[in-house]
Amino acid sequence: xxxxxxxxxxxxxxxxxxxxSCKASGYTFTGYYMxxxxxxxxxxxxxxxxxxxxxxxxxxxxKFQGRVTMTRDTSISTAYMELSRLRSDDTAVYYCARFLxxxxxxxxxxxxxxxxxxxxxx
Amino acid sequence: SxxxxxxxxxxxxxxQTVRITCQGDSLRSYYASWYQQKPGQAPVLVIYGKxxxxxxxxxxxxxxxxxxxxSLTITGAQxxxxxxxYCNSRDSxxxxxxxxxxxxxxx
Numbered sequence: 001x002x003x004x005x006x007x008x009x010x011x012x013x014x015x016x017x018x019x020x021s022c023k024a025s026g027y028t029f030t031g032y033y034m035x036x037x038x039x040x041x042x043x044x045x046x047x048x049x050x051x052x053x054x055x056x057x058x059x060x061x062x063k064f065q066g067r068v069t070m071t072r073d074t075s076i077s078t079a080y081m082e083l084s085r086l087r088s089d090d091t092a093v094y095y096c097a098r099f100l101x102x103x104x105x106x107x108x109x110x111x112x113x114x115x116x117x118x119x120x121x122x
Numbered sequence: 123s124x125x126x127x128x129x130x131x132x133x134x135x136x137x138q139t140v141r142i143t144c145q146g147d148s149l150r151s152y153y154a155s156w157y158q159q160k161p162g163q164a165p166v167l168v169i170y171g172k173x174x175x176x177x178x179x180x181x182x183x184x185x186x187x188x189x190x191x192x193s194l195t196i197t198g199a200q201x202x203x204x205x206x207x208y209c210n211s212r213d214s215x216x217x218x219x220x221x222x223x224x225x226x227x228x229x
Contacts, residue, residue, distance in 0.1 A: 037220075044208065045157075045159075045210075045223070047210075047218040049217075097165075105170060105174055106171045107155070108210075110170075111167075112166070115164050
């Protein structure tokens with residue numbers, strides 16, 4: 001079955017960087033864009049950007065440009081999201097999600113990874 | 123600020139019908155997709171496209187759209203449907219955007 005498995009929880013100090021991994025299985029990794037979404041405690045979902053696993057091309061939300069880097073390793077079907085210069089308000093659960101698009105059905109995210117809690121605290 | 127607007131909270135009596143709405147200009151041109159999120163869990167896709175349900179989603183969930191408003195309807199709400207619901211679509215720049223979410227309470 002299609003599955004995304006993310007790396008474990010992280011605790012970081014302000015100013016540090018964090019790199020979260022997302023390992024895909026059950027489908028052709030290079031065939032679908034991978035998006036990253038985060039959710040601060042008690043808040044809604046916030047879109048961060050995507051990576052095209054085939055080409056490595058990326059598109060980041062303006063809010064995160066200059067601080068986020070999305071990469072992939074096709075040999076192990078894994079996508080990565082690195083966020084730098086962490087602040088306390090970056091404390092959130094970070095999700096990866098496979099993106100599907102159809103001219104007939106529109107587009108959607110399915111499935112989602114289980115989430116990775118990143119805590120930024122001094 | 124989000125370009126997709128949802129009511130923060132909605133309630134429904136057990137077994138009754140509830141509609142959760144999502145408003146935004148991009149919805150005039152693009153479909154919304156809908157996600158259910160229960161506490162401590164990752165979001166789950168419930169509706170995509172005009173009105174499509176992934177395998178495993180009960181048929182009491184349906185979607186519709188009119189003008190700048192997309193709707194998720196639960197016909198015969200069950201206790202297990204109590205959750206947060208989020209819509210998603212493109213924004214004006216072609217990136218993705220989520221609605222602020224609607225907390226559904228089943229009474």
